[in-house]
Amino acid sequence: xxxxxxxxxxxxxxxxxxxxxxxxxxxxxxxxxxxxxxxxxxxxxxxxxxxxxxxxxxxxxxxxxxxxxxxxxxxxxxxxxxxxxxxxxxxxxxxxxxxxxxxxxxxxxxxxxxxxxxxxxxxxxxxxxxxxxxxxxxxxxxxxxxxxxxxxxxxxxxxxxxxxxxxxxxxxxxxxxxxxxxxxxxxxxxxxxxxxxxxxxxxxxxxxxxxxxxxxxxxxxxxxxxxxxxxxxxxxxxxxxxxxxxxxxxxxxxxxxxxxxxxxxxxxxxxxxxxxxxxxxxxxxxxxxxxxxxxxxxxxxxxxxxxxxxxxxxxxxxxxxxxxxxxxxxxxxxxxxxxxxxxxxxxxxxxxxxxxxxxxxxxxxxxxxxxxxxxxxxxxxxxxxxxxxxxxxxxxxxxxxxxxxxxxxxxxxxxxxxxxxxxxxxxxxxxxxxxxxxxxxxxxxxxxxxxxxxxxxxxxxxxxxxxxxxxxxxxxxxxxxxxxxxxxx
Amino acid sequence: xxxxxxxxxxxxxxxxxxxxxxxxxxxxxxxxxxxxxxxxxxxxxxxxxxxxxxxxxxxxxxxxxxxxxxxxxxxxxxxxxxxxxxxxxxxxxxxxxxxxxxxxxxxxxxxxxxxxxxxxxxxxxxxxxxxxxxxxxxxxxxxxxxxxxxxxxxxxxxxxxxxxxxxxxxxxxxxxxxxxxxxxxxxxxxxxxxxxxxxxxxxxxxxxxxxxxxxxxxxxxxxxxxxxxxxxxxxxxxxxxxxxxxxxxxx
Numbered sequence: 011x012x013x014x015x016x017x018x019x020x021x022x023x024x025x026x027x028x029x030x031x032x033x034x035x036x037x038x039x040x041x042x043x044x045x046x047x048x049x050x051x052x053x054x055x056x057x058x059x060x061x062x063x064x065x066x067x068x069x070x071x072x073x074x075x076x077x078x079x080x081x082x083x084x085x086x087x088x089x090x091x092x093x094x095x096x097x098x099x100x101x102x103x104x105x106x107x108x109x110x111x112x113x114x115x116x117x118x119x120x121x122x123x124x125x126x127x128x129x130x131x132x133x134x135x136x137x138x139x140x141x142x143x144x145x146x147x148x149x150x151x152x153x154x155x156x157x158x159x160x161x162x163x164x165x166x167x168x169x170x171x172x173x174x175x176x177x178x179x180x181x182x183x184x185x186x187x188x189x190x191x192x193x194x195x196x197x198x199x200x201x202x203x204x205x206x207x208x209x210x211x212x213x214x215x216x217x218x219x220x221x222x223x224x225x226x227x228x229x230x231x232x233x234x235x236x237x238x239x240x241x242x243x244x245x246x247x248x249x250x251x252x253x254x255x256x257x258x259x260x261x262x263x264x265x266x267x268x269x270x271x272x273x274x275x276x277x278x279x280x281x282x283x284x285x286x287x288x289x290x291x292x293x294x295x296x297x298x299x300x301x302x303x304x305x306x307x308x309x310x311x312x313x314x315x316x317x318x319x320x321x322x323x324x325x326x327x328x329x330x331x332x333x334x335x336x337x338x339x340x341x342x343x344x345x346x347x348x349x350x351x352x353x354x355x356x357x358x359x360x361x362x363x364x365x366x367x368x369x370x371x372x373x374x375x376x377x378x379x380x381x382x383x384x385x386x387x388x389x390x391x392x393x394x395x396x397x398x399x400x401x402x403x404x405x406x407x408x409x410x411x412x413x414x415x416x417x418x419x420x421x422x423x424x425x426x427x428x429x430x431x432x433x434x435x436x437x438x439x440x441x442x443x444x445x446x447x448x449x450x451x452x453x454x455x456x457x458x459x460x461x462x463x464x465x466x467x468x469x470x471x472x473x474x475x476x477x478x479x480x481x482x483x484x485x486x487x488x489x490x491x492x493x494x495x496x497x498x499x
Numbered sequence: 500x501x502x503x504x505x506x507x508x509x510x511x512x513x514x515x516x517x518x519x520x521x522x523x524x525x526x527x528x529x530x531x532x533x534x535x536x537x538x539x540x541x542x543x544x545x546x547x548x549x550x551x552x553x554x555x556x557x558x559x560x561x562x563x564x565x566x567x568x569x570x571x572x573x574x575x576x577x578x579x580x581x582x583x584x585x586x587x588x589x590x591x592x593x594x595x596x597x598x599x600x601x602x603x604x605x606x607x608x609x610x611x612x613x614x615x616x617x618x619x620x621x622x623x624x625x626x627x628x629x630x631x632x633x634x635x636x637x638x639x640x641x642x643x644x645x646x647x648x649x650x651x652x653x654x655x656x657x658x659x660x661x662x663x664x665x666x667x668x669x670x671x672x673x674x675x676x677x678x679x680x681x682x683x684x685x686x687x688x689x690x691x692x693x694x695x696x697x698x699x700x701x702x703x704x705x706x707x708x709x710x711x712x713x714x715x716x717x718x719x720x721x722x723x724x725x726x727x728x729x730x731x732x733x734x735x736x737x738x739x740x741x742x743x744x745x746x747x748x749x750x
Contacts (some may be wrong), residue, residue, distance in 0.1 A: 456578045456661065461606060
C-alpha cells in the first residue's frame with residue numbers, strides 16, 4: 011500500500027505545476043477589440059488582406075454559428091465560455107505577418123529558442139541536428155516565420171502560412187478549404203471558420219515525396235486571446251508528407267480557448283502522416299487556468315489506396331475535446347489513429363477518433379492508450395462505421411487505460427455501426443492500474459520509484475510511441491514522464 | 500554479512516504479527532537454507548529483507564555488512580547488493596527484458612556512483628550470462644515475464660541475479676513450478692554465483708532443491724522464529740520425518 015500511496019501523493023503534489031513552458035513574453039501586440047461580431051471578422055479579413063470570397067465565407071460561417079448551440083455530449087465539465095470576452099486577433103506589432111528570419115522580432119525568436127524550436131536554417135544546417143525539419147511558427151494569431159521555404163519550393167512543395175496561401179494560391183485554397191470540415195460541421199469548427207487567423211498550408215504535388223518533415227509550432231502568448239488556427243494539407247497523387255504539430259502556452263489563471271480545424275486531403279496512392287504533441291498549459295493543481303482545447307481534425311482519403319495516419323500525444327490542456335478522424339472514401343484506402351492521452355491534476359480529456367468506411371476494401375486501425383492520474387477524467391470516444399456499399403471494411407480497435415491512484419477515471423465509449431455484412435470489426439479494451447507488485451518488483455531491482463513508474467508507463471504506451479517520428483518519440487517519452495512526475499521536470 | 504537480531508514484524512495494514520523474535524546470521528560465502536511449513540513466515544522474511552512497505556518492523560534489527568538497513572527503501576537495498584529472486588516474478592508489459600535489465604543495472608550503478616555501462620559492454624555481459632542459463636536471445640526481446648513459462652520466469656530471475664552481481668541473494672521458493680531439467684539449470688546458475696564474498700539465502704519448502712544447491716546451514720522457521728539450526732543433514736532429516744518432531748521439541 012504505502013509505496014503506491016506515496017506515488018499518488020507525489021503525483022498529486024507536483025503534477026501540473028511542473029509545466030515548464032509557462033513563461034510569458036512581453037511583446038507589443040496589435041489586437042482587435044475584444045468580442046465577436048461581423049465587424050471583428052471584417053477586421054481580421056482586412057488585416058490579412060483577404061479576397062472578398064474569403065470574407066464572405068467567414069461571414070456565412072459566423073451567421074451559421076449564431077444559430078448553433080454549444081455541444082454538451084462530451085464527458086467534460088467547464089463553466090460556460092463567454093465568447094465576447096475573448097480577443098480574436100492578436101499579432102506582434104513588429105512582425106505582423108510571415109517574413110524572413112532576419113526581420114522577426116528578436117523577442118519572439120527568443121521565445122522559440124527557449125522552447126527549443128529551431129527557426130534558423132543555418133543552425134540546423136550547421137549539423138547540430140542530424141535531421142532537418144521545416145517549421146512554420148505561429149505566434150498568437152499570426153505566422154511569424156516559415157523555414158526552408160525555398161528548398162521546399164524546389165521540390166515543388168508549397169509550405170506557407172494559410173494567410174499567405176489565401177493571397178498567393180487563392181484557387182487552391184478555395185478548392186480545398188472546407189472540403190473536409192465544412193463550415194457547417196460543428197459548433198467549434200464553424201466558429202473557427204468565421205475567425206481563424208493563421209495556420210499552415212501544405213501542398214505536396216503529384217509523385218513527390220516531401221524531402222523533409224514539416225512542422226508547425228503554435229504558441230499562445232497573449233492574455234485572453236483565443237487561438238483559432240486552420241491547417242490544410244493536400245497530398246496529390248502518389249505524394250507523401252509527414253507533418254508534426256507542437257504547441258505550448260504561458261501559465262495563467264484564466265482559461266484560454268483554442269479551437270483549431272485541421273483538414274487533410276489524400277488523393278490516389280498518397281500518404282499523409284500527421285503527428286501531434288499537444289502540451290498546452292493544463293492549469294494548476296487546483297484546476298485553475300489552462301487551455302480549453304476544442305479541435306476538429308479530419309482527413310479525407312479521397313483517392314484510391316490513399317492513407318492517412320494520425321498520431322497524437324496529448325499531455326496538456328485543462329479540457330481536451332478532439333477526435334482526429336478519417337473518411338475512407340477511396341477504394342482500398344487506410345486510416346490509422348494512434349493516441350496517448352495523459353491526464354493529471356484536474357485535466358479532462360474526451361478524445362478519440364472516427365473511422366468512416368465509404369469505399370470498398372478499406373481498413374482502419376485504432377490504438378488508444380489513456381493514462382489517468384490525480385483527479386483527472388480520461389475518456390476515449392470513438393466511432394467506426396461502414397456505409398452500405400463499403401464492401402470488406404476492416405477495423406481493429408484497441409483501447410487501453412492505465413490508472414494511477416484511485417481518484418481519477420478512465421472511460422471508453424465506442425460507437426460501432428456496420429451497415430454492410432462483409433465488415434470485420436474488432437474491438438479490444440482493457441483498464442488496469444500500476445500494481446503494487448509491479449512497483450515493488452522494479453524497486454527490488456534497484457530502480458527508484460519515479461524511474462519505475464516512467465518505465466512501466468512507457469511500456470504501456472510503447473506501441474504508439476513507435477509510430478512517432480524519431481525526434482518526437484524521444485520528446486514524447488520525456489513529456490509523459492514530466493506530466494506524471496515531479497523531479498524529472 | 501547478514502545478521503538478523505530479535506526481529507519482530509507485522510503486516511502494516513492489519514497489524515498481524517508474522518515474525519516473532521527471529522535471529523539468524525549468515526556469513527559471506529555461506530549458503531543458508533530456510534525451511535518451514537506453510538504459513539511459518541518464509542516469504543514474509545524475504546519481503547522484509549528487501550524492504551517491502553507492506554510490513555512493519557516493530558522490534559529488533561537487520562544488519563547488512565554491519566549496518567542497519569531498516570531505514571533504506573527497497574531500491575537502495577538493491578543497489579547495495581541485496582537481491583530477491585521472486586517466487587512469482589511480475590509481468591511488465593511493453594518493457595523488453597533487455598531494456599529492463601539495462602535500466603536496472605544502470606540505476607544501481609548510478610546509485611553507487613559508477614559510470615553507466617556502454618551498450619556493447621552491456622550486451623556482451625547479457626549474452627554470456629544468458630548462454631550459461633540456456634536462455635534463448637529471442638526471449639530477451641519479449642516484454643519481461645509476459646507470457647513466459649514457469650521455467651522461463653525463474654531463469655529470467657537468475658539471469659538478473661547474475662547480471663546485477665548482488666552480495667546477498669535471497670531465493671524465495673525458486674523451485675516452485677519447475678520441472679527437473681529446469682531446476683538443474685537454475686541450480687547450476689545459482690551455484691555458478693557462489694563465491695567467498697557472496698551469501699545466499701535459499702527459502703524452500705522441499706529438500707529437493709537442496710540436492711542441487713547444497714547448503715552450508717539449514718534453519719527451520721516456524722511461527723516467525725528459527726526453532727532449529729543445523730547442517731545439510733537437517734534437511735534430510737526433515738524430508739524423512741517431517742516438521743512435527745522438531746516443532747514438538749521446540750514447544
